[in-house]
Amino acid sequence: MAHTAAGAQLQIASHSGAEGGSGGGRSSVAPGPASDPVIVARSVTAGYENRRTKTRLIALRDVSLEIQRGEFLAIVGPSGCGKSTFINMVAGFVRPLEGTVEVDGQPVRGTGSDRAMVFQDYALLPWRTVERNVLFAMENRRNKPSKSEQAARVAEALSLVGLTGFEKAYPHELSGGMRQRVGIARALVTKPDILLMDEPFGAVDAMTREAMQAEFERIIAQTRQTVVFITHSIDEAVMLGDRVVVISNRPGTIKEVVDVDLPRPRLTGDAKGSLRFAELREHIWSLLQDEALGAQEAK
Numbered sequence: 499m500a501h502t503a504a505g506a507q508l509q510i511a512s513h514s515g516a517e518g519g520s521g522g523g524r525s526s527v528a529p530g531p532a533s534d535p536v537i538v539a540r541s542v543t544a545g546y547e548n549r550r551t552k553t554r555l556i557a558l559r560d561v562s563l564e565i566q567r568g569e570f571l572a573i574v575g576p577s578g579c580g581k582s583t584f585i586n587m588v589a590g591f592v593r594p595l596e597g598t599v600e601v602d603g604q605p606v607r608g609t610g611s612d613r614a615m616v617f618q619d620y621a622l623l624p625w626r627t628v629e630r631n632v633l634f635a636m637e638n639r640r641n642k643p644s645k646s647e648q649a650a651r652v653a654e655a656l657s658l659v660g661l662t663g664f665e666k667a668y669p670h671e672l673s674g675g676m677r678q679r680v681g682i683a684r685a686l687v688t689k690p691d692i693l694l695m696d697e698p699f700g701a702v703d704a705m706t707r708e709a710m711q712a713e714f715e716r717i718i719a720q721t722r723q724t725v726v727f728i729t730h731s732i733d734e735a736v737m738l739g740d741r742v743v744v745i746s747n748r749p750g751t752i753k754e755v756v757d758v759d760l761p762r763p764r765l766t767g768d769a770k771g772s773l774r775f776a777e778l779r780e781h782i783w784s785l786l787q788d789e790a791l792g793a794q795e796a797k
Contacts (some may be wrong), residue, residue, distance in 0.1 A: 536692065536724050537565035537588055538600045543749075544583045544592070556749035557583045563743065563752065567691075570718060570725045572735035574782065575745030576789045581728045584750075585694050588726060589615050601692070611639065614685035618697040620677045622669045628680050629665040632656065635684045655683040658717050675706040682714070686721070693718075695727045699734070711737060712765030719763070732782050736775060737764050744782060747789040754785055 544558040558580035565571050573581050586592045587599045590609040599606045601613070614635070622631050632652045636642050643651065656662055659679040669677055678698060685693055699707045715738060718725060729735050735742045742756045758778060760769045769775055 534567040535564040536567040536602055537563075537726070538598075538603075539563045539584070539587070540598050540600075542584075542587065542597050542599060544580055544587070545749075559749040559751050561750065561752055563755075565724065565726060567724055568722050570727065570738060570740045571743060572727045572729060572739030572741070573743045573745060574729055574732060574735045574786065575750060576747050576786065577730070578748050579745045579789070580748065580750035581745060582696055585615075585696055585726055585728055588692070589613055589694050611688060612691045614688055614690040614693055616678075616681050616685045616693065616695045616698045618700045620669070620674075620681050620701070622677055622680055624669050626668075627665065628661060628667050628669075628672070629656065631669070631680050632684045632687050635688050639688070651687045651689070652683075655687040658686060658720070659683045660713065673706070674702045675710055678702060678710065679713075682717075686717070690723065692724045692726070695725060697728055697730065700730070707734075708765070712763075714738070715763055715765050732779050732786070733770070736760070736778050736782065737770065742778075742782060744785045753789075756782060 540562050542558060542561050543556060545554040545556040547554045557578070561580075561584065573584065575581050583592070588601070588606065590606050590613065593607060601610070623634065626634065629652050632655055633648060636648050636651070642648065652665075653662070656665060659682050661676065661679055661683065664672070664676070669680070672680070678701070682698070699710050702710065711734060727735075727738060736758055737760075739758050742758060744753045744756065745751070746753050756778065760772065760774055760778075761767070764770070
């Protein structure tokens with residue numbers, strides 16, 4: 499599926515000579531912490547091509563990365579650096595013209611039941627109740643479960659996100675945080691191997707955001723799913739991620755992949771007050787400070 503904006507078509511092309519993360523002589527494909535990669539991107543460059551003017555705006559350049567099974571990978575970078583473009587390639591919303599983005603060793607050629615997306619803007623159907631919004635994720639599946647199994651899955655997903663008792667409520671009757679929990683439940687109900695999250699907590703207030711971070715850390719500890727999580731918040735990336743990928747200003751390249759060696763659980767402990775958290779946060783900010791200023795100047 500192609501996305502268009504102002505007459506521009508998103509196209510993906512592969513270039514040789516991938517740029518790895520800086521520091522420590524990383525390989526061209528930034529490796530994960532183990533040896534079971536589930537997502538592999540190789541030398542991928544993404545650009546918005548305007549056919550009328552025959553120009554191309556490069557969003558990502560030569561990005562290569564391995565994401566391990568069961569890993570929580572956070573991606574941070576300035577606005578417009580291609581973070582959402584990357585996650586859309588993994589989701590299958592954008593199909594590469596050259597090069598590969600692979601899931602479980604197979605090139606991504608479209609969407610699949612092994613991946614689910616959680617968006618920032620809730621994306622709920624206002625005329626459907628909470629349970630029917632969650633059920634919607636299974637309704638158009640080719641091999642959907644029986645009705646009894648669907649009902650059991652909906653109940654399980656709503657229990658995981660703490661919404662038992664709100665099955666018959668409508669979106670307008672819920673707070674922003676509760677609406678986003680419905681979106682997370684809708685992603686969980688299909689039992690995907692991979693959760694793709696594009697700033698899922700960006701639309702809620704600061705207190706709700708921290709509460710949802712803790713809740714999501716608990717959920718993923720139970721489900722053991724692979725998570726690719728986009729955020730503008732360094733604190734959020736460090737508190738949730740096993741690794742943090744730092745992306746440069748457009749055209750986005752991997753500046754560094756930072757290992758987060760804080761013990762879990764983090765959100766219910768004292769990780770945020772630890773010296774190590776402060777060191778990691780300061781290091782990532784040092785990588786992003788000039789990039790963030792460059793992004794503002796580009797505007």
